[in-house]
Amino acid sequence: MVNVKDKVIIITGAGGGLGSEMAKLLSQQGARVWLLDLDEEKGQKETDKIRAAGGNAWFLKMDVTSEEDWRNAVNAAVETCGRLDVLVNNAAINIRKPVEEMSMDEWCAMMKVNTGSAFLGCKYAIPVMRKQGGGAIINTSSVCGLIGHKYTPEAYTASKGAVTMLTKAIASRYGKDGIRCNSIHPSTVDTPFVQVLFQDPQRKAERLGEVPLGRLATAADVANAVLYLASEEASFINGVALPIDGGVTCY
Numbered sequence: 001m002v003n004v005k006d007k008v009i010i011i012t013g014a015g016g017g018l019g020s021e022m023a024k025l026l027s028q029q030g031a032r033v034w035l036l037d038l039d040e041e042k043g044q045k046e047t048d049k050i051r052a053a054g055g056n057a058w059f060l061k062m063d064v065t066s067e068e069d070w071r072n073a074v075n076a077a078v079e080t081c082g083r084l085d086v087l088v089n090n091a092a093i094n095i096r097k098p099v100e101e102m103s104m105d106e107w108c109a110m111m112k113v114n115t116g117s118a119f120l121g122c123k124y125a126i127p128v129m130r131k132q133g134g135g136a137i138i139n140t141s142s143v144c145g146l147i148g149h150k151y152t153p154e155a156y157t158a159s160k161g162a163v164t165m166l167t168k169a170i171a172s173r174y175g176k177d178g179i180r181c182n183s184i185h186p187s188t189v190d191t192p193f194v195q196v197l198f199q200d201p202q203r204k205a206e207r208l209g210e211v212p213l214g215r216l217a218t219a220a221d222v223a224n225a226v227l228y229l230a231s232e233e234a235s236f237i238n239g240v241a242l243p244i245d246g247g248v249t250c251y
Contacts, residue, residue, distance in 0.1 A: 002231035005030035008081040009230060010073065010125070012064050012117060013091030015042035017191060018140065021219035022088060022226045027055030029227060034077050036062035037091075064091045064117035067124075074124045083132050086230045087125040089118040090140040092159075099154040107155050114159035115166065122170055126179060134178025138229050139167045140222075141183040143245045151206060164241055171239030180238040182229050187245035190216040212247030 009026055013019040015037030023033045027050045035050075037043035040061045047059035060076060063069050077084050092114045095106045118139050129135030144152045145160035163183060170181040188194060188207050194216065198204040208214060225244050228234050243249045 007031045007085040009086040010034045011088040012036045015039045019090045020046040021223040025223040032056040035059045070120045070124045084128045086136045088138045089121045094156045110155045115162040129179045130177040137181040139183040141185050143187045146249050168239050182240045185243045186217050186222050187248045
């Protein structure tokens with residue numbers, strides 16, 4: 001059984017989708033979770049669910065591109081819980097346009113959220129983790145952070161590739177301080193948005209056809225990987241890019 005009991009964990013983009021599933025699972029395993037999201041209504045709703053189930057959870061409204069918000073969030077976790085054990089940089093956006101149709105402003109917006117938020121999270125979490133003797137950072141990338149993917153906008157792929165290499169750079173520099181940094185790389189996840197997408201038979205065949213296991217990832221598949229990387233059992237796992245993809249990247 002993996003051990004995250006009493007660990008203090010910050011998760012961005014936790015108001016729904018993968019982030020809320022991560023928060024729920026980590027809480028069920030005894031972690032103290034901080035849910036950060038720009039959508040206050042959704043974030044507070046997920047936090048209330050965790051508390052109603054007996055978990056320890058807090059919500060903060062968060063603009064992940066704001067240095068002030070990052071400083072405040074990390075300070076709040078430390079002041080309330082005494083430490084910060086795990087940071088999960090999960091927030092991201094995807095402007096679904098091919099490169100020839102995308103504006104520079106749209107490109108920069110994706111970089112600012114997808115890559116910039118991970119940079120800021122690391123910037124403010126690392127000093128705390130170093131001072132307390134260690135910690136773990138988990139960055140949500142994508143299979144598109146490992147391979148070019150013809151069904152995915154180029155800007156998203158570029159931003160997730162940057163997250164992949166940021167992870168390895170952090171792991172190599174700060175491992176000496178007991179700070180582990182790893183990235184996760186989900187393929188297409190079974191979400192309400194994807195179910196709408198799959199109303200088009202061609203798109204459904206394309207996405208399922210690239211997965212050797214023949215099914216989509218679930219939010220639980222992704223959350224289980226985060227649980228492991230956050231746990232004591234992963235104490236020697238550092239700088240790893242972990243695909244959660246049913247074999248998409250094995251070709």
